[in-house]
Amino acid sequence: MGSKVSLRLFKPVRAVRLSDVVADQIRQLILQGHIEPGHRLPSERQLAERFGTSRACIREALRQLEQQGIVEIRKGARGGAFVTRVDGESLASSLTLLLKLRRIPIQQVTEARLAIEPVMARRAAQYARPELIEEMAAAIEGMKAHLDSEAEFEHFDDAFHHALGRSQGNPVFEFLAMALLEVIRDAFSGIDYGRENRRRLARSHARVFNAIRRGDGVAAERAMVALIKGANRWLAPFVASAAPPSSSEERGKRLTRRGTRRRR
Amino acid sequence: MGSKVSLRLFKPVRAVRLSDVVADQIRQLILQGHIEPGHRLPSERQLAERFGTSRACIREALRQLEQQGIVEIRKGARGGAFVTRVDGESLASSLTLLLKLRRIPIQQVTEARLAIEPVMARRAAQYARPELIEEMAAAIEGMKAHLDSEAEFEHFDDAFHHALGRSQGNPVFEFLAMALLEVIRDAFSGIDYGRENRRRLARSHARVFNAIRRGDGVAAERAMVALIKGANRWLAPFVASAAPPSSSEERGKRLTRRGTRRRR
DNA sequence: TAACGTTTATGGTCAGACCATTCGTAAGTT
DNA sequence: AACTTACGAATGGTCTGACCATAAACGTTA
Numbered sequence: 340m341g342s343k344v345s346l347r348l349f350k351p352v353r354a355v356r357l358s359d360v361v362a363d364q365i366r367q368l369i370l371q372g373h374i375e376p377g378h379r380l381p382s383e384r385q386l387a388e389r390f391g392t393s394r395a396c397i398r399e400a401l402r403q404l405e406q407q408g409i410v411e412i413r414k415g416a417r418g419g420a421f422v423t424r425v426d427g428e429s430l431a432s433s434l435t436l437l438l439k440l441r442r443i444p445i446q447q448v449t450e451a452r453l454a455i456e457p458v459m460a461r462r463a464a465q466y467a468r469p470e471l472i473e474e475m476a477a478a479i480e481g482m483k484a485h486l487d488s489e490a491e492f493e494h495f496d497d498a499f500h501h502a503l504g505r506s507q508g509n510p511v512f513e514f515l516a517m518a519l520l521e522v523i524r525d526a527f528s529g530i531d532y533g534r535e536n537r538r539r540l541a542r543s544h545a546r547v548f549n550a551i552r553r554g555d556g557v558a559a560e561r562a563m564v565a566l567i568k569g570a571n572r573w574l575a576p577f578v579a580s581a582a583p584p585s586s587s588e589e590r591g592k593r594l595t596r597r598g599t600r601r602r603r
Numbered sequence: 604m605g606s607k608v609s610l611r612l613f614k615p616v617r618a619v620r621l622s623d624v625v626a627d628q629i630r631q632l633i634l635q636g637h638i639e640p641g642h643r644l645p646s647e648r649q650l651a652e653r654f655g656t657s658r659a660c661i662r663e664a665l666r667q668l669e670q671q672g673i674v675e676i677r678k679g680a681r682g683g684a685f686v687t688r689v690d691g692e693s694l695a696s697s698l699t700l701l702l703k704l705r706r707i708p709i710q711q712v713t714e715a716r717l718a719i720e721p722v723m724a725r726r727a728a729q730y731a732r733p734e735l736i737e738e739m740a741a742a743i744e745g746m747k748a749h750l751d752s753e754a755e756f757e758h759f760d761d762a763f764h765h766a767l768g769r770s771q772g773n774p775v776f777e778f779l780a781m782a783l784l785e786v787i788r789d790a791f792s793g794i795d796y797g798r799e800n801r802r803r804l805a806r807s808h809a810r811v812f813n814a815i816r817r818g819d820g821v822a823a824e825r826a827m828v829a830l831i832k833g834a835n836r837w838l839a840p841f842v843a844s845a846a847p848p849s850s851s852e853e854r855g856k857r858l859t860r861r862g863t864r865r866r867r
Numbered sequence: 868t869a870a871c872g873t874t875t876a877t878g879g880t881c882a883g884a885c886c887a888t889t890c891g892t893a894a895g896t897t
Numbered sequence: 898a899a900c901t902t903a904c905g906a907a908t909g910g911t912c913t914g915a916c917c918a919t920a921a922a923c924g925t926t927a
Contacts (some may be wrong), residue, residue: 356909356910358910358911382876382877384876384877384878392911394912394913395659395662398659398878398879399662399663399910403666403669403670406666406667406671407670407697407700409704412878413878414877414920415876415877415878415918415919415921416874416876416920416922417876417920418876418878418919418920425704429697430701433694434694434778436689436693437691437694437778440634440673441689448775450775451773451776454776509714509715510705510707510711511702511711511783512715515715620878621880646908646909656881657880659880659881659882660879662910678887678889678909678910679887679890679908680888680905680907681890681891681907681908683907683909
């Protein structure tokens with residue numbers, strides 16, 4: 340028996356996929372800064388030769404890295420895998436996918452935003468630098484100037500929240516907040532809120548902004564709460580069709596939560 | 604000129620990768636619940652035949668889905684692509700990657716946790732169900748019982764925060780909080796805090812838990828702030844070597860943030 | 868100078884083969 | 898009967914080599 344057990348000490352030489360090893364190695368190079376964003380990786384054929392594998396293997400690795408958002412593949416001459424400057428997009432899509440798979444009602448995302456964005460508004464009132472105040476102001480103006488176009492309006496809405504995120508002095512807030520916003524955007528994509536709602540939204544944003552500009556953190560926090568709750572209120576009709584509950588488990592959770600929220 | 608411009612109306616029939624189309628289609632099937640978690644997709648050869656593509660193409664699609672964490676590939680007879688029940692893991696790894704690439708100091712992650720976890724503690728004091736209180740109690744006991752093993756201790760630490768997350772009545776909080784915790788874990792993986800620190804940590808957790816159990820939201824919130832700040836204090840020495848700044852830009856940001864934090 | 872082919876490097880796709888692993892099962896052994 | 902072993906089949910993992918499609922650079926011509 341002793342001789343048999345000792346076999347466990349020998350680990351398999353290679354139980355992993357080659358494409359994973361390749362992807363890991365490239366990822367590490369990028370992580371350690373050996374390849375800067377914007378730069379190009381060698382061509383698939385060169386990589387295959389260098390790693391001593393087939394092209395198919397390299398391609399599988401690249402699919403992985405592409406999915407993670409750390410490289411972008413362009414085809415044609417002078418094409419190839421380019422290292423991208425990663426933003427929160429892949430985090431957002433990861434969260435979106437997770438919430439969709441779990442069939443989380445959009446209301447709960449709003450609830451999470453309600454815990455985070457007001458804090459960010461308060462922080463912004465304290466920390467926001469002039470150039471970011473400027474950016475927010477421009478976003479507000481943009482919103483007011485495009486009440487007739489959902490797409491344009493949304494762009495400036497995004498711009499405002501983005502500036503808010505960047506004014507935290509801490510990118511983690513920005514990433515999380517933008518991911519949550521992106522989930523909302525995804526859920527309501529293609530829906531036109533209507534001019535009246537856009538006007539209200541612009542005014543709510545302006546109230547938040549004004550509080551931030553004059554450095555009134557408490558007011559900014561309150562205004563942000565009002566903004567999100569307000570928007571959520573007139574967004575509700577759209578929600579019903581957008582996120583139907585599926586399993587009884589989910590429905591149960593929702594009812595429970597609703598009950599508890601009322602207690603506030 | 605008119606005839607030329609009209610050409611723009613014709614969109615390319617297929618400028619996308621086949622593997623993307625395949626991945627999208629499978630993802631949709633899973634998203635719409637046509638394939639349940641645990642079930643197996645057809646074999647690569649069958650999929651290739653069904654989609655009318657090559658196996659290489661199918662494999663690239665599977666690499667994508669695997670990276671997203673929605674399928675798990677097993678090899679050998681009765682192997683194949685199995686639909687997984689997606690948890691927050693892929694969200695966590697996505698966040699970890701993003702923060703590493705941007706070289707975000709771990710301190711800023713702590714700052715974000717400081718904005719979220721205390722709120723969760725407060726909410727838990729109001730909403731937590733008996734079985735989750737039970738779970739937290741067990742986690743606290745586990746921590747106390749394993750002060751001598753970093754690995755075991757960490758497991759129960761995780762269990763506590765997990766229970767805290769699940770007691771929100773809103774999975775979004777849970778996902779975000781666990782992702783942030785995972786980033787911390789990743790940054791300090793393999794480090795032994797030492798028995799004394801583990802003892803302190805267990806006591807801090809116990810204080811949070813006791814407040815939650817007696818339904819005292821305000822105290823729970825305060826205790827959680829103390830927990831995170833306390834842990835962060837004695838964790839600082841480890842940080843220095845764990846997250847070296849690289850670009851001057853990043854260093855600038857850090858100094859700025861430090862300055863602003865002091866103003867609190 | 869501007870419009871238009873041509874070349875070329877590169878990703879995208881394919882077909883077919885063979886290897887490695889895993890599981891079920893049948894045969895053999897105790 | 899129970900256990901062990903050996904084999905077969907299904908499936909993912911990898912390779913080879915070819916060809917197509919695209920896009921940028923280059924040269925050519927009006």
